[in-house]
Amino acid sequence: MKKPKSARQERILTELNRAPSLRVAELARRLNVSTETIRRDLDEMTEQGLLNRTYGGAVRSLSTEPPVTERHTLFVLERERIAKAAVQLLKGAQVLMIGSGSTTVHTARRIAVEMKNITVLTHSFGVATVLAINPTIKVVMLPGDYHAAEGATVGAHTVSFLNAFYADFAILGASGLGPDGPSDALLECGAVYTAMVGRTAHTVVVADHSKHDRLFPSRYAPWRDISHVVTDQTPGDELKGNLDINGVKLTVC
Structure with a gap:
């Protein structure tokens, strides 16, 4: 079973596939967690090269795409x-x-x-x-x-x-x-x-x-x-x- 953080970060990537960019507050609302939790997730995922941080939000990294599955x-x-x-x-x-x-x-x-x-x-x-x-x-x-x-x-x-x-x-x-x-x-x-x-x-x-x-x-x-x-x-x-x-x-x- 996936850990809550892993599942949440996969959900963030899914949400970013549905919209070009998302604000921290909007991600927090969709995932029903605090903005502080989202910011920590975005920082960690940026270090992994999964996305790019923007002022107050994030966009999916232009050089990556999720697996075909x-x-x-x-x-x-x-x-x-x-x-x-x-x-x-x-x-x-x-x-x-x-x-x-x-x-x-x-x-x-x-x-x-x-x-x-x-x-x-x-x-x-x-x-x-x-x-x-x-x-x-x-x-x-x-x-x-x-x-x-x-x-x-x-x-x-x-x-x-x-x-x-x-x-x-x-x-x-x-x-x-x-x-x-x-x-x-x-x-x-x-x-x-x-x-x-x-x-x-x-x-x-x-x-x-x-x-x-x-x-x-x-x-x-x-x-x-x-x-x-x-x-x-x-x-x-x-x-x-x-x-x-x-x-x-x-x-x-």
Whole structure:
């Protein structure tokens, strides 16, 4: 059983995934503890690199993201809507590449229900598992080093293997949607996504509103290389303007 402090700090990270930043007083109210307790937690978590302190509050560290198992519990309804809309863009596709992440797993589950007689290349064990319910879908798992927190293979072997294939669409998630492109918290996954973008005719980025206007270390493609963004809320003016300038089609569901 988790100790109260450990459980509380996990809850703080969950709350920070639902809002770009939170004040100490608001966190104290949500967790039903004193502001002094929250301040001690934030100081300790800052030292661990889990978040960044701000004046009177905290923001999630831009260089980190929770494990994929934790992300699966967030924005479930929004991601289901995104998945449903994304699959409508794939009609007629024969070969897909799908990246790792929680929203891509939702999309893969919808693909398994609505599509048949296709081939899917993926490095995500979660994606492969949900596709397995449809026996007409051929799943090709990419080789590589296993990244436990992401539930996916990464590395030079993964990228090299991708270079032998072409696909009609790549379906990719993102940790952040920045002014000049989508980015990922994990450099290793970013390298795989870059390879997928380079081997497909069209790239669809699926990302909920919590990813808008956030920056992470690995920008895996410029917006000019992305065909479509599917999200659950209209982006802010700057991000939407950059999508428009680069010819990225936007679907808000």
